Amino acid sequence: MSRTMTRRALLRGSAAAAAGLAVAGAAVAASGQSATAMDHTGHGDHTGHGDPGLQPFDEVYQGRRITGRPVEGGHAAHHGGYAVTIDGKDLHLMQNADGTWISVVNHYQTYGDPLAVTRAAVDKLRGAVLVPIATA
Known part of the structure; x- marks a missing residue:
């Protein structure tokens, strides 16, 4: 933590980050998808995010x-x-x-x-x- 960073500023930043996550979660919920049910079209079987065109x-x-x-x-x-x-x-x-x-x-x-x-x-x-x- 820097010398100019106060505990109050740190808590304020943490609260802002938590609020941002809550808004993002609400947006996903409103779209009708859960985080685990997202469309992974084009991502293979999701065992990895690798490019299927990569050669050994x-x-x-x-x-x-x-x-x-x-x-x-x-x-x-x-x-x-x-x-x-x-x-x-x-x-x-x-x-x-x-x-x-x-x-x-x-x-x-x-x-x-x-x-x-x-x-x-x-x-x-x-x-x-x-x-x-x-x-x-």
Whole structure:
């Protein structure tokens, strides 16, 4: 909390956010849909938000074996439906709402597909071993 932020201002902001959520909930209710019954046309079976056109890859890039493939379950499916490894170690990828991709190595730069973000991660690692993170 900043020095200029008072408890009163924080509570006022929290109340405004809660009011905004209430208005959004009322708008969904008025539209006749629940949050769990929203139309997901074009989103496959909702096991992941991944693009069904994404192809698997298996190549050597900068001397590192990189592989990627669509997945249909588990944690990777929740973050875009794509599993990637660098030299057999999992690289955690996430797909943004706009369809771009980020990884734990390149978290602040977006890429157009899993292959591009994986290659960028290899570049950023500069030969270092990828240490997988616990995502559970």
